[in-house]
Amino acid sequence: MFTPGLYHILFISTALFFIGVFGFLTRKNLITILMSVELILNSVNLNFIAFNKYLWPDKLDGLFFTIFIIAIAAAEAAVAIAIIINLYRSHHSIDVDNAEEMKY
């Protein structure tokens, strides 16, 4: 029961995912929303590695998915921060409430 196994790691990754969802729903600042997205992506990576280790240790497919997700997350964070800094330059604020011009 207390020896850590697949279910314990899946519990951690699910909890991390919903912590990220909570942050994504409550935050207004764009940088903190980006941080919540990073938490969600990390929980997904943890899932892939746990399934690879405990269920299919004869393959490396989960590991490759994790590597590609990390690469895509890095690209996404870089583009998002470029957009945030550009938004700050024109609006002097990075709250989602103040960026309403792209809405219509």
Place this chain on the structure above:
Amino acid sequence: MSGSTIIFYMLAALTLVSGVFAVGTRQIFRAAIFLLFSLIGVAGLYFWMQYEFIAAVQIVVYVGGITVLIIFSIFLTQQAGDKMPKQKIGRQIFSALAAFFGFALIMLQLFQHTFTGTINQPMEPGVTNIGTQMLGVNNGGYALPFEVVSMLLLAALIGCIVIAMKTTGGISNKE
């Protein structure tokens, strides 16, 4: 309880507690630092599962790259020391309920399900095996996604430069 079990629970507590503080604190710089500790906890879990390569990638890319990028953008866009405004209590309660019920649903499904794994001989997740399969073009090789990701990184690089470039002279849109 063996030492491995104790280390596992310590890493789990580090990850989850700093994750909660990262989404809960009202000072944005502290949120970034707590996010850093949460990512270190996840890297520790990879080490605990003996996937050393992926743990090293996690530390290099997330802890060393993305968190530093986030901290830099905080320095560029926030005034030092002021707190973020408080959220409406109804919105917080709604979000907490949504997160809690989603968590409960997933947990319910998870503990009713039994996973059946393979019984084949395990494959060492070392750098040699990873590199051979990553750049292999045979059955099961990952050469095509590797090239696609390299194109994606190039596109992201050019996109960042174009977005962040200052428009010099000519048409000045707003200020």
